[in-house]
Amino acid sequence: MFLIVKIILFYNNFAGNGRARKQKDNILKQFQEAGHEVDIQITPGKEKTSQLVEETAFDGYDGVFAAGGDGTIMEVANGYLKNPAVRKPPFGIIPIGTGNAFIRDLGYSTGQIKEVIANLNPEKTKWVDAGIAQNGELPFYFFNILGIGFVSDVILTAQNFKWLGNFAYTIGIFYRAINLKTVATKLEVDGEIFECDTLFVEVSNTRYTSNFLMAPDAAFDDGILDITVLKKMSTLRLMKSFPKILSGEHIHLSEVKIMQGKDIKIHTITPKVVSPDGELKGQTPITIGVKHKALELFY
Incomplete structure (x- = not known):
């Protein structure tokens, strides 16, 4: 003791x-x-x-x-x-x-x-990183993952069915999959620019989001954020591929792009809701950085 x-x-x-x-x-x-x-x-x-x-x-x-x-x-x-x-x-x-x-x-x-x-x-403590983001509001920290697109839209839909508990997210997934839409996205990572139509962009400090192994190579103490981009795919292929996120195998899909960086800017042609750590907080455009060894944590 x-x-x-x-x-x-x-x-x-x-x-x-x-x-x-x-x-x-x-x-x-x-x-x-x-x-x-x-x-x-x-x-x-x-x-x-x-x-x-x-x-x-x-x-x-x-x-x-x-x-x-x-x-x-x-x-x-x-x-x-x-x-x-x-x-x-x-x-x-x-x-x-x-x-x-x-x-x-x-x-x-x-x-x-x-x-x-x-x-x-x-x-028995360790120092872990925090993402720091700003999208027109005051800067805020996130510790797990920040996303735009499909995952954030699922959360937005699930808010209407919160009384159903976790099943609200199942409804959100199916509704957003049926009404699948990409958005023209400009992504700048450490000065390098990528432009494409995306279904989601997820910026990870940790490996998991919920039960999904979104960023298998992420580490919350390396001073780097891991970025997962899902480009255009059909609803059928999305539903067939979705279970791969549970094991991290989705990173091998041709529609997925994996990056790492410290300074990230995301701009979408139409504003998209932002979801840090499963919450909803403002819209794009958004600027994201990392604070290395931000938090001393019991483990």
Whole structure:
């Protein structure tokens, strides 16, 4: 057992389609049984969460934790990085969301709360990168993946069926596949320009997005972002090829282009919604960079 004297836990009651509310007491009990003192803050949602974390005094804490899915982690971590504290305690993740892709790169999966808490060790941390993006709003950080096109459009459609849980994304996939559209895209990566019609552009800091191995060669501590571009293909070929994303085999398709870079600009002939870490945040055009070793993380 490793003792972290005191931590602050930013907790999303609505994570996991509302299941998180029922898990809260048990999670707090697991922390306490492991010898950790916990102060809990219920997140107010979206940008308000980031502001809450940014304005929280970290003095006296040995860890700052986010409990939720990838969207919650993004909001809490954005506030954490913008917090003016001179000394920031390491950051931790409690995976209780519908999607917890980021923590998969740490060797965990959604629901492995007991394992995460059991492994907490103030001497066991690693520095990970963050993507930083700007699309007309204030700059924001993302930690998993940022996309435009098909995947983002699926999320946009699924928003109308949130009451169906994960099945909302299945509806989104089929609806967008039937109504498949490309967009003329100009992509600039480290000064090199590519122009083509795309179905999606995904910029990855980690290997996974949801259960999909979008960027098999990505590493969240290499100071580089991995870019996956899907060019024009038919609806039938898309549906046949879609399972390949589960194993990462999609990168071998002739319609897929793989790149890496540090400075990325995406411009589309018509504005496309942007989805960082599974959330919706503005539209193209967008400029993306990487902050190397942005976050000290418990693992």
